[in-house]
Amino acid sequence: MTLDPATAAILATVERLVIEVAGDEITLAGPLTLTTSFNADLELESIEFVALAEQLQAHYGAQVDFVGWISTKQLDEIIALTVGDLVTFIAART
Amino acid sequence: MADLSVNGVRLHVQRLGAGDRLAVFVHGLVMDNLSSFYFTLATPAAAHRAVRLYDLRGHGLSERPAAGYAVADFVADLAALVDAESPGAPVDVIGNSFGGLIALAFAHAHPARVASLVLIDAHDGTAGWAAQMAATLGLQGQARDEKIAASFQAWLGRHSERKRTRLADHARALVEGTTLVADLEASPPLDLAQLATIAAPALLLYGERSDVRDRGAALAAALPHATLEIVAGCTHSILWEATALVRDRVVAWLEAR
Numbered sequence: 496m497t498l499d500p501a502t503a504a505i506l507a508t509v510e511r512l513v514i515e516v517a518g519d520e521i522t523l524a525g526p527l528t529l530t531t532s533f534n535a536d537l538e539l540e541s542i543e544f545v546a547l548a549e550q551l552q553a554h555y556g557a558q559v560d561f562v563g564w565i566s567t568k569q570l571d572e573i574i575a576l577t578v579g580d581l582v583t584f585i586a587a588r589t
Numbered sequence: 590m591a592d593l594s595v596n597g598v599r600l601h602v603q604r605l606g607a608g609d610r611l612a613v614f615v616h617g618l619v620m621d622n623l624s625s626f627y628f629t630l631a632t633p634a635a636a637h638r639a640v641r642l643y644d645l646r647g648h649g650l651s652e653r654p655a656a657g658y659a660v661a662d663f664v665a666d667l668a669a670l671v672d673a674e675s676p677g678a679p680v681d682v683i684g685n686s687f688g689g690l691i692a693l694a695f696a697h698a699h700p701a702r703v704a705s706l707v708l709i710d711a712h713d714g715t716a717g718w719a720a721q722m723a724a725t726l727g728l729q730g731q732a733r734d735e736k737i738a739a740s741f742q743a744w745l746g747r748h749s750e751r752k753r754t755r756l757a758d759h760a761r762a763l764v765e766g767t768t769l770v771a772d773l774e775a776s777p778p779l780d781l782a783q784l785a786t787i788a789a790p791a792l793l794l795y796g797e798r799s800d801v802r803d804r805g806a807a808l809a810a811a812l813p814h815a816t817l818e819i820v821a822g823c824t825h826s827i828l829w830e831a832t833a834l835v836r837d838r839v840v841a842w843l844e845a846r
Contacts (some may be wrong), residue, residue: 538751541624542649545603549591560603566632570832573628 498529505589506583508554513537516546529579549584558588592651593643595669596662601650602670603627603642606635610704612843613641615667615688619726619760619769622649625685625705629832636846637843638681641674645688647763658772660714664698665690671702679704685828687722690714693808695778696787705846706791707839708752710825714779715806723774726764781811790814792842794835796823 498506510527521537533539539547548561564584566572593602603623612634614626623642631833634640644651646666647658671680681704684692689711696703712718715765763769791812795805797819809817 530777540752540755542622542644545624545627546650549603562627562632565628570628570829 502529502586505561505585506578509578509581509585510552512547512550512554513539515550517543527578528563529577533576533578533581534574549565555585555589559585593627593670595636595673596657598646598654598657598666599652600646600670601644601668603631604674605631605640605642606638608632608639610638610681611641611671611678612681612683613639613643613667613671613674615643615682615684615691616648616686617686618722619648619763620756621686621688624649625828626683629828630683630836633836633840634683635672637840639674641670642791643670645691647767647769653763653767655766656768656772658767658769660691660694660773660776662772664694666838667691667695668699668702671699681705681707683707683709684711684837685709686825687712690718690779693784693787696789697779697783700786700788703789704788705789705842706787707842708791708793708805708808709835710799710801710827711793711796711804711808712801713808714776715780715781715784715804715807716743718778719774723770726770734812746783781807784808784811785813787812788814790846791816792838794827794838795819796825796827796830797821798823799827800823801824819832 506527506529510522513521513527516538517537524536531537533544548565551559551561591602591604592599601623614623614630616623618750621643626642631640631642645663647653652776679702682695683693684690684707686709689708690713692708694712696706702764791814793805793809793815795817797803803816803818805819820827820831820834828830828835
């Protein structure tokens with residue numbers, strides 16, 4: 496699948512920040528795609544997710560209110576989150 | 590990463606919300622960190638208070654010194670954090686499990702700094718708690734890993750292999766690589782007479798099937814201004830088993846004062 500340049504750029508940023516918080520062994524199974532699940536595929540720990548939120552905020556600024564967005568979700572929705580969900584959220588606010 | 594150095598230790602801190610009045614959340618022992626509150630109570634609470642979440646020393650993304658894990662050390666960290674983040678003004682302290690014990694000990698040691706307490710299935714720190722804790726954490730090898738895994742069955746989304754391994758590695762480093770267990774065992778217990786001096790209003794939420802449910806009843810009797818609610822069907826993990834109820838109670842509690 497070919498991504499439009501804006502989506503590809505956000506995906507690349509998300510991948511870089513995920514590696515920053517969780518280490519580069521996180522992508523041993525392959526690069527992040529829009530369908531990669533944070534929980535089932537990346538097995539990101541909750542505390543790493545917190546760190547990722549902070550990195551996203553630092554990178555994109557206050558208009559990307561990741562914590563506020565997460566707080567509108569139920570726990571099972573958070574667990575089911577994909578990279579694509581996050582990229583879509585960021586794309587709508589940047 | 591947002592952090593704060595207190596008592597020579599770098600603590601990971603998350604700050605949400607705004608305003609003059611502060612609520613500080615204190616998580617549980619060894620397998621826990623601030624993410625429990627981050628994903629459950631922090632944002633709703635931030636509508637009513639400036640919220641501070643922090644990883645206890647040795648936990649989450651905070652520094653893990655080799656020594657200094659007595660209850661008094663955890664209390665000193667909380668006191669330093671409150672001094673730094675809310676100079677002069679008392680704060681609401683919300684503690685889960687061992688975090689509730691720290692909240693109680695803090696309220697006893699620094700009564701003027703506490704506006705109110707919310708204790709979620711808290712250990713009360715009276716005689717016997719440390720031995721019970723040490724018996725669990727002092728298990729060796731596979732026995733402890735199994736105990737750890739069993740304790741966290743209820744923690745949704747946490748049981749994948751990478752996470753279980755990393756949490757177990759982290760727990761092992763804390764339990765075997767530091768003086769945590771010995772320091773907690775050597776910490777003087779609180780007694781009910783001391784707890785009776787805590788004048789701050791306290792909300793106590795305990796699981797009906799929790800192994801520390803009797804501590805909730807004892808605290809409700811000892812604390813002068815306590816409200817106890819037993820949450821039907823829940824074990825010790827009520828933050829996960831009854832997240833919506835706990836959130837509603839905590840928000841209503843903060844809103845009302």
